[in-house]
Amino acid sequence: MGAQVHGTQSFDKAKRAEIKFSEEAMKTVQTIISKYPEGKQKSALLPVLHVAQAEFGGWLSPEVMDYVAEVLRIKPIEVFEVASFYTMYNLKPVGKCTLEVCQTSSCWLNGAEDIVRYIEKKLNIKVGETTKDGMFTLKVAECLGSCGTAPMLQCGASFHENLTFEKVDALIEKYKNEGRLRSYTDKDYHNTL
Amino acid sequence: MGKKLLIHNDHVPNIHTLDVYRAHGGYASVEKALKTMTPDQVTDEVKKSGLRGRGGAGFPTGLKWSFLAKPEGVPRYLVCNADESEPGTFKDRYLMEKIPHALIEGMITSSYALGAKQSYIYIRGEYFYVARIVEKAIEEAYAAGLLGKNILGSDFSHDCSVQVGGGAYICGEETALLESLEGKRGNPRIKPPFPAVAGLWGCPTVVNNVETIAAVCPIVMMGGEEYAKIGIGRSTGTKLISASGHINKPGVYEIELGIPVEEFIYSDAYCGGIRNGKKMKAVVAGGSSVPILPTELILKTAKGEPRLMTYESLSDGGFATGTMLGSGGFIVMDEDTSIVKNLFTFSRFYHHESCGQCSPCREGTGWMEKIIKKILDGKGTEADVELLWDIQSKIEGKTICPLGEAAAWPVAAALRHFKHEFIDYVKNPKNIKDVKHYFRLNNLQEA
Numbered sequence: 001m002g003a004q005v006h007g008t009q010s011f012d013k014a015k016r017a018e019i020k021f022s023e024e025a026m027k028t029v030q031t032i033i034s035k036y037p038e039g040k041q042k043s044a045l046l047p048v049l050h051v052a053q054a055e056f057g058g059w060l061s062p063e064v065m066d067y068v069a070e071v072l073r074i075k076p077i078e079v080f081e082v083a084s085f086y087t088m089y090n091l092k093p094v095g096k097c098t099l100e101v102c103q104t105s106s107c108w109l110n111g112a113e114d115i116v117r118y119i120e121k122k123l124n125i126k127v128g129e130t131t132k133d134g135m136f137t138l139k140v141a142e143c144l145g146s147c148g149t150a151p152m153l154q155c156g157a158s159f160h161e162n163l164t165f166e167k168v169d170a171l172i173e174k175y176k177n178e179g180r181l182r183s184y185t186d187k188d189y190h191n192t193l
Numbered sequence: 194m195g196k197k198l199l200i201h202n203d204h205v206p207n208i209h210t211l212d213v214y215r216a217h218g219g220y221a222s223v224e225k226a227l228k229t230m231t232p233d234q235v236t237d238e239v240k241k242s243g244l245r246g247r248g249g250a251g252f253p254t255g256l257k258w259s260f261l262a263k264p265e266g267v268p269r270y271l272v273c274n275a276d277e278s279e280p281g282t283f284k285d286r287y288l289m290e291k292i293p294h295a296l297i298e299g300m301i302t303s304s305y306a307l308g309a310k311q312s313y314i315y316i317r318g319e320y321f322y323v324a325r326i327v328e329k330a331i332e333e334a335y336a337a338g339l340l341g342k343n344i345l346g347s348d349f350s351h352d353c354s355v356q357v358g359g360g361a362y363i364c365g366e367e368t369a370l371l372e373s374l375e376g377k378r379g380n381p382r383i384k385p386p387f388p389a390v391a392g393l394w395g396c397p398t399v400v401n402n403v404e405t406i407a408a409v410c411p412i413v414m415m416g417g418e419e420y421a422k423i424g425i426g427r428s429t430g431t432k433l434i435s436a437s438g439h440i441n442k443p444g445v446y447e448i449e450l451g452i453p454v455e456e457f458i459y460s461d462a463y464c465g466g467i468r469n470g471k472k473m474k475a476v477v478a479g480g481s482s483v484p485i486l487p488t489e490l491i492l493k494t495a496k497g498e499p500r501l502m503t504y505e506s507l508s509d510g511g512f513a514t515g516t517m518l519g520s521g522g523f524i525v526m527d528e529d530t531s532i533v534k535n536l537f538t539f540s541r542f543y544h545h546e547s548c549g550q551c552s553p554c555r556e557g558t559g560w561m562e563k564i565i566k567k568i569l570d571g572k573g574t575e576a577d578v579e580l581l582w583d584i585q586s587k588i589e590g591k592t593i594c595p596l597g598e599a600a601a602w603p604v605a606a607a608l609r610h611f612k613h614e615f616i617d618y619v620k621n622p623k624n625i626k627d628v629k630h631y632f633r634l635n636n637l638q639e640a
Contacts, residue, residue: 104538142546147522148437158322
């Protein structure tokens with residue numbers, strides 16, 4: 001799987017004690033759990049981890065994973081083994097906006113490498129890094145299903161497609177001005193299919 | 194243009210809403226099935242239609258349904274595979290985003306046939322916003338009595354929910370998908386038992402692709418025999434094709450199976466030809482895992498017959514000179530494309546997506562990526578090219594799931610048809626340099 005660093009974060013008991021879903025997030029979590037038969041609440045793990053990641057700063061700390069285990073009444077290791085398998089879960093801190101540029105075939109055929117290089121230069125970071133102000137993290141992603149509207153990047157719930165340098169400039173400006181955390185679970189999203 | 198059965202209404206404003214969808218004949222198959230047909234009659238129509246799984250494998254859907262075990266007192270499940278992740282494929286996203294009710298209608302009608310009281314739509318996590326659209330449509334369906342208890346006054350009750358994934362190509366493999374749906378890592382299961390006997394939570398389960406399930410609605414409405422009249426031979430009905438790459442009109446097209454590949458690529462009704470007046474070099478016809486073919490073999494079979502958009506015609510000649518329809522992910526490359534570099538993006542993809550269970554795949558995908566990278570870095574040798582062939586030949590057939598084959602086939606095909614390009618890169622590394630600067634849109638300058 002991806003080159004995520006895991007197992008390097010230490011566990012802080014004091015931090016753990018402070019972690020709790022907001023009332024609204026807890027309601028969402030309960031709705032998710034209710035989709036599955038009695039006793040099968042572990043099935044809710046993937047969607048609940050998305051909620052947790054959005055709720056607790058864009059990444060899953062050991063304390064957050066421990067909390068999710070408690071909420072779903074499963075073992076912490078069951079949470080970690082899932083969180084470390086799937087690419088959408090961050091096991092270390094990221095910027096408020098993670099720009100994920102698709103780099104697979106059709107996107108590559110349409111200039112994805114140039115988009116990556118352009119963003120690297122513009123934000124003065126390399127792939128995998130976060131800007132000093134904590135605003136942007138740049139990642140490359142494997143096929144995101146926008147092959148017909150390549151090149152593209154995903155940021156939170158939004159798909160930005162048919163990218164040009166001008167479009168990249170505009171969306172970075174927009175995200176910087178808004179300055180908020182972008183999550184996959186965002187209810188507002190942009191797409192151009 | 195041929196007949197369209199799935200996305201014929203895609204440009205109707207607000208077709209994603211229940212009211213507009215119903216005003217255009219939506220949910221008629223639910224009414225017809227629940228009020229005038231037995232579950233077995235629905236399955237029979239699907240069998241007669243010749244519908245084959247639209248996710249990539251092309252297995253007959255009616256046959257798959259007939260394998261479903263029906264022990265007394267054990268729940269059965271229908272699971273929709275909306276984990277669309279095969280590079281070059283974006284048709285299910287299009288269908289769910291534009292006409293979400295077409296999927297939900299198919300879920301209800303199919304679940305009625307299978308006797309499933311609960312179904313799940315597993316959508317890849319990156320399509321989070323698509324999941325929201327589908328969830329909204331499900332809410333509308335509940336409010337209209339199309340989901341829930343005693344649907345349309347019948348004694349059939351059904352619940353349907355969406356689950357989002359976490360970002361893993363492997364979850365498109367049906368048993369990995371079920372693991373993921375159970376809240377686990379997406380490690381494919383050893384088969385048998387097949388999901389039809391022991392699937393979700395150990396219960397009998399049918400897993401079908403989005404497009405397959407949506408196709409059940411027109412089949413019920415027109416009858417299986419009528420549906421089977423569309424297409425050629427065992428390739429019946431219509432198919433959504435995701436077209437991308439160096440073509441004038443990328444997008445999702447619904448075709449009648451059987452049109453010539455040449456027409457699909459060059460007709461203005463479809464891809465509209467190669468952009469910038471370039472010539473075509475190669476095509477990946479069915480998503481990244483199917484063998485790439487050079488122009489002469491994608492347009493005509495080795496026997497010189499026109500290649501058609503059917504399961505049989507595309508695979509004519511086996512892997513020596515043919516390919517597969519697969520998921521219908523159609524990637525077109527122009528004359529300037531580096532086949533080696535394109536292959537590198539595929540091999541990097543499969544290395545990234547290998548779940549790590551089986552050594553040939555876990556290790557082999559990494560080795561293949563490294564060797565192709567070495568060649569692209571100008572450090573390759575002819576022995577590396579031979580080694581690449583050797584590695585791919587030792588993955589196929591030696592893994593629990595088909596990701597091994599999916600990773601090996603593109604490497605094998607690139608070497609089979611374009612070995613000269615690998616050798617050229619090895620012998621003349623200066624030729625590689627041009628490649629690195631080639632890939633950009635017309636309106637992009639050098640970054």
